[in-house]
Amino acid sequence: MKLKILIIAAIGIFFSLSGCESVKPYQRKYLNDYEMKPGQPGSRRFEEQVQAYREGSSGGGSSKSSGGCGCN
């Protein structure tokens, strides 16, 4: 069942990518907005770090930037 969902998601992503349109640099008013930035910009970074300590999983676009155990 999980594999099916993954395959469907992969196919969906493939088709969504193949339908991409060409966007000229002067047409990127919306894409250049601060809130459209990829990753976790600004104050979100601190919350990412806390979550990496308090949960078993990490990574996937939110890698930690320095060492530390968070073992308290």
Added chain:
Amino acid sequence: MKKRYIVIGLLASSLASFAQRPDSTYKKRKLSTTDVQIIMSYYTQDNDHSAVTGGLGTEDLQVYATQIAVDHQRDSSNSFHFDAGLDIISSASTDNIDFVKSSASKIDARTHVNTGYNRKFKKKSISAGASGSFSIESDYTSVGGALYFSRLNPSQSREISMSLQMFFDDLRWGRLHDGHPEKLIYPVELRNKEWFDHYRRDSYNLELGYFRIINKRMSLGIYPGVAYQSGLLSTPFHRVYFSDSVRRVENLPLSRVKFPVGIQLNTFLGGRWIARTYYRFYWDDFGVVGHTLNLEGAYKMSRVFTITPSIRIYAQTEADYFKEYRQHKGAEEFYTSDYDLSRFTSLKPGLGIRYAPYSGKDRTTFNAIELRYAFYLRSDGMAAHMVTLFINYSQEKKKNGGNNMPRQ
């Protein structure tokens, strides 16, 4: 006929008057940009499942964190990064290791620095960089390094990236207080023997990225990765209570492999709403499988104010080695009662407000000030509050004698 000649003549003269002429006073000017970011945050949590006391006991913790990051772009090719921070940690559970060594650590501190260099190679739109980091707290010293690479396609609509981070950690106690690490610190009643003959932990994180502009309002990023850890993955002052009343120090395997993959889809909806959607799937060989869904809706109240409500939902399975207080059996090879490795779900609603004033040519002002609050609730009972203040300021400097000006 005459009219036609007059029109052609007028057009030719107007074009000639607008045409560019060689400017003998023109000099190529370079811009250097300095971007300063300050983060101040407060975190508080409480629960009754501390791993220091074997899964039963206070987890009361407060962290005051401050960080400053400076990015200096010297010219269009070279940029430098530096950040440093100090976390003041007040931990009630650490005080339960013993009442001598760790009592001072009821108020602990973590200091960290990170510096790097990045270079853009214009011909192939390639960027490459390297960085080094160092962090220290009473029970932990970490030295790290990282390599970065990214490449944009000619139309700048696709980017592939790769980063390799490495951390080399020393878990011996004492370097922060007198500069000389002494030994691993075990719970006070379990110091009759050395539980581990190694004190290092090495981590290697390889992360790939594929970023794609879908259309004028939508972008997609896919971030698969692999992480490998080896060495002492147990925390030497975590207790485990067994069903037969035996007490031991937590013991975890000497290596761990993690596979995360994150997908982020950002969409500008209408004129004021931006939807930020993020999903991550995670698997590791400890038996933890995690799913994260983060939804944010940034609403532009005006040209300078943006409000961002968000919700994050997370679920994970428990590690193969986790059991609750007094549930472990004596014959087990690996064991922990750390609830960070238990099965749980968590919910984190949050709200952020960002003020980004327009900075004029002759004014000195902040680029942006952002305040965020989030409440974190874990299904095992843990509740936490996070408040973060983020301040950003940038300045552009014309290298050939131009004016300094803040950047919007």
